[in-house]
Amino acid sequence: MTTDYSDLTELAGTAFVPRVHSDRVLTKKEFVSDQEVRWCPGCGDYAILAAFQQFVPELGIAPENMVVVSGIGCSSRFPYYVDSYGMHAIHGRAPSLATGIATSRPDLSVWIMTGDGDALAIGGNHLIHALRRNVNLNIVMFNNEIYGLTKGQYSPTSPAGLVTKSTPFGSVDHPFNPIRLALGSDATFVARTIASDRQHLTATLRQAALHRGASFVEVLQNCVIFNDGAFDGLKDTTDGARILRMEAGQPLIAGERCVVRDPLHGLTVVPTSAVDESKILKHDPKAHNPGIAFALASIEGADNRDFLPIGVFREIVRPAYDDEVREQIRTYVDAAGGLPTDQDIASLLAGRNTWTVS
Amino acid sequence: MTTHEVQQVHRIAVRFSGDSGDGMQLTGDRFTSDTALFGNDLATLPNYPSEIRAPQGTLAGVSNFQLQFGDHRIHTPGDKPDVLVAMNPAALKANSKEVRPGGHIIVDADTFNKRALDKLGYADDPLTDGTLGDFYVHAVPMTSMTLAALEEFDLSKKDKERSKNMFALGLVSWLFSHSLDSTKAFLTSKFAKKPHVLQANVAALEAGWTYGENTEVFGVRYEVAPATMEAGVYRNITGNTATAYGLVMGAHRAGLQLVLGSYPITPATDILHALSQLKRYNVMTMQMEDEIAGIGAALGASFAGKLGVTTTSGPGMCLKSEFMGLAVMTELPLVIVDVQRGGPSTGLPTKTEQADLLQALYGRHGESPVAVIAAQSPADCFAAAYEACALAIKYRHPVILLTDGYLGNGSEPWKLPDVSTIPAITPDLATAHNAVDAKGEPTFHPYKRDPQTLARPWAVPGTPGLAHRIGGLEKADGSGVISQDPANHDRMTRLRVEKVNRMVADIPDLAVTDPTGEADLLILGWGSSYGPITAACQNLWKSGVPVAQAHLRHLNPLPKNTGEVLRRFKRVVVPEMNLGQLSKILRAEFLVDIQSVTSVRGLPFAVPEIEDLINQHVADLAGTLQEA
Numbered sequence: 001m002t003t004d005y006s007d008l009t010e011l012a013g014t015a016f017v018p019r020v021h022s023d024r025v026l027t028k029k030e031f032v033s034d035q036e037v038r039w040c041p042g043c044g045d046y047a048i049l050a051a052f053q054q055f056v057p058e059l060g061i062a063p064e065n066m067v068v069v070s071g072i073g074c075s076s077r078f079p080y081y082v083d084s085y086g087m088h089a090i091h092g093r094a095p096s097l098a099t100g101i102a103t104s105r106p107d108l109s110v111w112i113m114t115g116d117g118d119a120l121a122i123g124g125n126h127l128i129h130a131l132r133r134n135v136n137l138n139i140v141m142f143n144n145e146i147y148g149l150t151k152g153q154y155s156p157t158s159p160a161g162l163v164t165k166s167t168p169f170g171s172v173d174h175p176f177n178p179i180r181l182a183l184g185s186d187a188t189f190v191a192r193t194i195a196s197d198r199q200h201l202t203a204t205l206r207q208a209a210l211h212r213g214a215s216f217v218e219v220l221q222n223c224v225i226f227n228d229g230a231f232d233g234l235k236d237t238t239d240g241a242r243i244l245r246m247e248a249g250q251p252l253i254a255g256e257r258c259v260v261r262d263p264l265h266g267l268t269v270v271p272t273s274a275v276d277e278s279k280i281l282k283h284d285p286k287a288h289n290p291g292i293a294f295a296l297a298s299i300e301g302a303d304n305r306d307f308l309p310i311g312v313f314r315e316i317v318r319p320a321y322d323d324e325v326r327e328q329i330r331t332y333v334d335a336a337g338g339l340p341t342d343q344d345i346a347s348l349l350a351g352r353n354t355w356t357v358s
Numbered sequence: 359m360t361t362h363e364v365q366q367v368h369r370i371a372v373r374f375s376g377d378s379g380d381g382m383q384l385t386g387d388r389f390t391s392d393t394a395l396f397g398n399d400l401a402t403l404p405n406y407p408s409e410i411r412a413p414q415g416t417l418a419g420v421s422n423f424q425l426q427f428g429d430h431r432i433h434t435p436g437d438k439p440d441v442l443v444a445m446n447p448a449a450l451k452a453n454s455k456e457v458r459p460g461g462h463i464i465v466d467a468d469t470f471n472k473r474a475l476d477k478l479g480y481a482d483d484p485l486t487d488g489t490l491g492d493f494y495v496h497a498v499p500m501t502s503m504t505l506a507a508l509e510e511f512d513l514s515k516k517d518k519e520r521s522k523n524m525f526a527l528g529l530v531s532w533l534f535s536h537s538l539d540s541t542k543a544f545l546t547s548k549f550a551k552k553p554h555v556l557q558a559n560v561a562a563l564e565a566g567w568t569y570g571e572n573t574e575v576f577g578v579r580y581e582v583a584p585a586t587m588e589a590g591v592y593r594n595i596t597g598n599t600a601t602a603y604g605l606v607m608g609a610h611r612a613g614l615q616l617v618l619g620s621y622p623i624t625p626a627t628d629i630l631h632a633l634s635q636l637k638r639y640n641v642m643t644m645q646m647e648d649e650i651a652g653i654g655a656a657l658g659a660s661f662a663g664k665l666g667v668t669t670t671s672g673p674g675m676c677l678k679s680e681f682m683g684l685a686v687m688t689e690l691p692l693v694i695v696d697v698q699r700g701g702p703s704t705g706l707p708t709k710t711e712q713a714d715l716l717q718a719l720y721g722r723h724g725e726s727p728v729a730v731i732a733a734q735s736p737a738d739c740f741a742a743a744y745e746a747c748a749l750a751i752k753y754r755h756p757v758i759l760l761t762d763g764y765l766g767n768g769s770e771p772w773k774l775p776d777v778s779t780i781p782a783i784t785p786d787l788a789t790a791h792n793a794v795d796a797k798g799e800p801t802f803h804p805y806k807r808d809p810q811t812l813a814r815p816w817a818v819p820g821t822p823g824l825a826h827r828i829g830g831l832e833k834a835d836g837s838g839v840i841s842q843d844p845a846n847h848d849r850m851t852r853l854r855v856e857k858v859n860r861m862v863a864d865i866p867d868l869a870v871t872d873p874t875g876e877a878d879l880l881i882l883g884w885g886s887s888y889g890p891i892t893a894a895c896q897n898l899w900k901s902g903v904p905v906a907q908a909h910l911r912h913l914n915p916l917p918k919n920t921g922e923v924l925r926r927f928k929r930v931v932v933p934e935m936n937l938g939q940l941s942k943i944l945r946a947e948f949l950v951d952i953q954s955v956t957s958v959r960g961l962p963f964a965v966p967e968i969e970d971l972i973n974q975h976v977a978d979l980a981g982t983l984q985e986a
Contacts, residue, residue: 033827035839064825069658072830079827080840085819087661088829089654090684096619096651100658100666101819104617104642108662108819126654129647325642332637340639345610346777348639349603349740353540354593354774355395357584 011212011323013136016106019060026057031066033083044195044221045074045142049081051202052140059109059209066109069098071118074149074223075142078113092123095130095139102137103322109209110137117147120156120176131187133321134213140205141178141216142195144223145230152226164226179297179313182216183290189215190293191312194231195222200245200310207312213320233305246296246311251280257307259299266295269307285315362579364535369428370582371436372530375453376445377414378407378421381523385443386423388527388544392536393427394594394771397584400427401736401889402769403435403962406708415474420452429583433735433893435768437964441533443526445500447474450484459492462576464529466522468501496575500525500566507565511558521562528566535581538563590773597736597765598625600772601695602632604740605667606639608693608747612783614665618643619655621674624707625763626697629669649677653694657681660690661828663787663818665747669695671763672714673704675721682756683722686854688828689805689814691750691785694728695743698762700960709960710763712885713936718758719914719943725851727858729753730913732760734888737772739765742911748783749861754813760913762935764962765886788815788824793836802826804838805850812857859915868917870926872906873899878928878979881972882952884910884940887933887963894968905972910940921948931955931975933963 020026031053039045056066066084070076072091079086085108089097094112102110119127119141130139146164147153153166157178161170182190189211193204201219208215220231234242241255252259253272258280262268267281284292293313301307333339340348372389376382383404390402402425412419426436438458444450446469457463470485484490485497504522511518524545531538542560549556570576595603609616620630620643634643642659646652649670656666670678675696685692698714700706718730729749733742739761750757791800792815802824805814817824826838834841835849870880883891888909895907908923910916924930924944932941933955941954955971957963 062822064822065820067662067819070829079829083825085661085825086827086829087658087688088827088831090680090830093650093654093681096646096654097658097661099644099646099651100617100619100655100660101662103644103655104615104659104664105662105819125647126651129651325644329637329640329642333640336638340610342610342777344639345607346774348606348636349593349774349777350591351593351595353391353395354591355397356591357397357587357589 012210013138013212013215014059014061014109014209015212017061017065017109018107020062026060026062028053028057030063031056031082031084033081035080037081038077039074040225042224043074044144044223045078047195047198048140048142048201048219048221049078051198052205053082055202055206056209058206061109065107066111067101068111068113069094069101070113071123072149073115073118073147075113075115076118092118092121093126094118095123095126098137099130099133099135102135103325106136106322106326112137112139114139114141116141116143116145116155116157116178120178120181124156128181128185131182131185131214131216134188134318136213136320136322138208138215139217140208141218142221143178143218144221144227146223146227148223148226177297177303178218180294183294183297183314186290187216187314188213188316188318189312190314191216192218192220192310194220194234194310204312207315211315213318231305234308242305242307244307244309246283246285246309246313248283248285248312251277251282252309253280254307259296265300266291267299269300283311285312288316290314362576364579364581366581366583368430368582369426369432370441370534370580371424371426371439372441372443373422373424373439373453374443374526375420375422375449376523377448378412378419379414380421380445381520382421382423382445385523385527386425388541389530389536390425390594390769391544392531392540393425394592395540396536398427398582399430399432399585399587399771400425400594401432401435403764404767405961415446415448415477417448417452417478420449422453427582429585431585431587431896432770433889433896434962434965437966441530443530445469445522445526447478447480447484451478451480454484454490454493457493460494462494462496463490464496464498464526466500466526467497468499470497498529498569498575503565503569504562507561508558511554511561513554513558517555518558521558524559524562525566525569528563529570532567532570533576533579535579538567587771588773592771592773594769595737595740595772596628596767596769597733597739597761598628598697598767599632600737600739601733601743601759601761601766602629602636604743605633605693605747606636606641607740607780608744608783609641609665610639611744611780612665612747612751612785614663614751614785616641616667617656617659617664618667618669619646619652619659620644620669621646621649621652623649623671623674625699625766626669626671626674626695628766629695629697649674650681653678653681653692657685657688657690657692660692661688661819663816665691665693665751667693667695669697671697671699672701672717675714675717679722682728683724683726684830685756686722686726686728687830687832689754689854691754691816692756693743693746693750693759694756695759695761697766698760700958706960708763710886710962711935711958711960712760712762712887713939713958714760715884715913715936715939716942718760725855727855728914729755729757729858729861730760731757732885732911732913733765734885734909734911736765736768736770740772740775744780749864751783751785752813752864753811753857753861754816755858760885762886785816787821788817789821791823803836804828805833806836807853812853812860862915862918865912865915865917867919868908868910868923870906870908870923871895874902874904877904877906879904879972879975880906880908880923880927880930881968882908882910882930882932884913884934887935890963890965890968891933893965894972897965898969898972903972903976905976913940913943916947920944921950924948924950924952929953929975929979931971933957933968933971935962
């Protein structure tokens with residue numbers, strides 16, 4: 001009730017979470033639970049867990065002030081492995097639980113660990129609304145383009161034509177592009193990273209944690225059992241780098257190719273040697289208009305992984321839902337001189353029209 | 359000025375009826391408020407279509423508001439109205455058959471034109487063709503008189519016509535000798551920023567009153583003396599408002615913030631509206647993207663150490679059921695309010711029913727016990743909601759509060775409770791380790807239960823040393839780690855059921871009222887049927903009819919003497935607004951041959967219906983006894 005929301009632009013995602021005493025050095029170990037990790041050997045999820053546990057001590061917040069919420073799926077086992085408070089909930093609904101937690105408790109760092117099926121299929125509705133509301137929480141979506149826990153059915157991000165147990169003749173579903181969905185939901189922080197790139201993954205999670213409002217991070221993650229090699233194409237650099245590492249203020253160049261404005265399509269990819277350096281687009285994730293971010297997410301080659309932008313697509317400042325909800329309450333509680341007393345409750349119950357029977 | 363005879367009567371039922379845009383609900387509300395302030399006991403029931411503005415002048419668009427008031431305790435809004443105010447021919451057609459023979463029908467004569475009558479298939483004008491011969495019909499040109507009264511006002515004709523409901527209210531207020539003061543005060547505050555509209559409404563209101571006073575249309579005025587009621591300060595309250603306030607009371611007594619996650623649905627939305635106003639009372643409301651997210655946000659808040667509440671009606675209950683299962687599994691406090699309406703599916707959104715009982719008790723997969731409480735009258739929703747909070751917090755378990763459209767929208771006078779006497783609720787949040795691990799180190803076991811209540815400790819995020827993970831997967835008894843062990847699942851399943859059963863310690867015995875002391879017949883109700891059953895019993899007790907009455911407030915667990923009460927009577931009759939759901943439960947639990955009486959018309963039982971039922975059974979039992 002005494003937090004100060006006056007200068008939102010300066011607020012970090014963890015602004016109201018208590019910091020541990022400066023003498024206390026947090027370690028990775030404090031965020032590791034006693035539960036045996038039970039993902040398949042070689043699963044990309046291990047890398048995400050390790051990167052998460054490695055970086056969160058930097059935030060300076062004690063494990064008890066962190067809550068990890070998940071739905072159902074392989075990724076959703078995550079909370080059991082982190083020695084914080086956690087809830088392994090029901091399929092697709094983690095954003096609603098997390099909204100209740102984050103809105104009622106500004107002193108907690110709230111994380112949703114989810115997958116492409118959990119977040120985009122059964123939980124699609126909750127995801128888009130958490131993003132548009134801009135609740136102060138972090139959504140990390142592990143995208144392996146398959147349902148793993150139910151043993152290999154196509155997901156909302158599986159490419160059309162994918163042969164799975166439920167699409168023996170190839171999927172005819174058109175997939176979601178999670179970045180475009182998040183941008184379309186007017187998310188204030190939208191990023192993509194890759195589980196196999198530890199450094200980029202860690203940097204992206206760190207940036208998400210510091211963002212106030214909802215942060216959405218898509219992590220491309222390999223399922224070794226049911227969709228192995230889904231992202232192998234990205235490793236192939238024989239014809240030049242396929243991954244565009246976007247960095248704020250830097251020109252968008254990947255290997256021999258770069259991004260320039262295109263009057264017809266917004267943006268296009270051209271050989272770097274063919275354009276003047278000044279024509280190469282510089283990355284600006286803080287642009288309020290999501291147009292360029294959307295064009296980057298849709299850039300030629302992105303959907304078939306010939307040219308895939310990773311990094312932060314969008315990072316803008318907009319008041320967080322939960323801050324505003326609490327602020328409204330604080331305003332009225334303060335104006336009335338504090339929390340209600342019995343007398344206040346009695347006058348609420350009485351309302352404006354009473355009569356006395358003697 | 360003419361003088362009118364004033365006739366004293368004990369009770370009167372009035373029904374206001376018009377197009378859904380005619381302002382009948384407001385007119386009814388105002389008349390109710392005046393009646394309550396005068397000191398009559400009363401009960402109200404709005405009855406409106408699910409369309410916001412159905413085509414004008416059609417039967418589909420008719421919106422009703424009925425109230426019954428009297429000089430004694432009133433339990434229902436009345437069955438056959440003594441006075442019908444019909445603002446157009448459709449309102450007349452929809453309601454005239456239900457008016458008590460000898461009653462008054464007041465119509466806006468200006469609306470009875472050929473076009474309107476043709477639309478409804480009237481061959482002749484019902485005001486003059488003799489079909490209303492059983493009633494006193496008063497054809498009052500309300501529209502034109504309202505326009506005349508507002509001639510001087512700088513308002514459009516359409517805006518002036520909108521004040522005709524105030525004309526009607528003024529006229530009915532005159533008929534029942536009601537003062538206009540409280541309505542004038544209401545209008546003054548409502549239209550503080552629109553003095554024109556305020557003055558027009560007051561002028562129309564006064565014109566209606568003056569019309570009654572100055573004409574001989576009515577030969578008689580009525581007076582209903584104030585009711586003899588327990589001393590105290592009263593207000594009139596709807597069930598939905600009382601529910602909202604009961605939840606606020608529960609959270610306040612527990613020292614917890616009330617956090618509502620909800621989604622608009624008729625007829626529960628007014629609870630969301632009411633709670634959204636209460637920021638000053640530290641109430642947090644979140645209108646979520648759907649019913650599922652509503653309960654999700656509430657359960658999240660409970661996990662975070664708040665009192666999570668979600669409010670809905672039948673279709674929303676279906677959507678919330680998976681989350682209720684998670685609440686059962688995670689054993690967190692949660693209050694779920696179901697304002698029942700006609701079902702299944704979209705059903706009768708604005709009509710009442712009690713057909714969600716089995717759903718509340720069993721409508722989840724697996725063995726998923728939830729405590730269920732049902733309120734019995736609009737004002738009782740306050741106490742029932744408070745109790746739901748108390749049980750949810752004490753036992754760390756979801757509690758379903760069942761009300762219904764009749765209770766939620768209906769209203770009655772409420773004697774304000776003395777807030778200081780409402781007992782405290784102790785959340786007793788966990789702060790310390792409660793176990794030792796394999797190495798002998800102190801640790802926290804989230805499922806180590808209180809030996810008395812079987813409640814598990816509630817350790818909220820932010821508490822050092824007690825970090826733990828819970829979720830939908832079965833947990834090991836005590837430690838709370840994931841367990842698929844067969845014996846553990848069997849034990850945990852039984853423990854969850856046993857925990858809910860132990861709530862019986864906090865539940866009063868089922869009370870039986872049997873003034874004759876010799877009843878062989880017990881009439882047993884639950885929920886909102888309390889009103890008509892009580893009114894019927896009280897009427898019959900006056901003439902010594904041997905019938906006993908009991909009413910179930912707790913549906914799970916049932917009061918511990920329930921079986922004993924049922925077996926004490928030769929016959930037990932259970933009327934319900936469903937196809938026999940409570941009867942089924944009682945037969946299964948107690949092997950008693952319950953006689954089920956059912957009705958699903960979207961309306962409460964009528965008092966004479968219950969009286970006939972009782973009389974038949976009493977006669978039948980007497981016959982049986984003679985033969986024996």
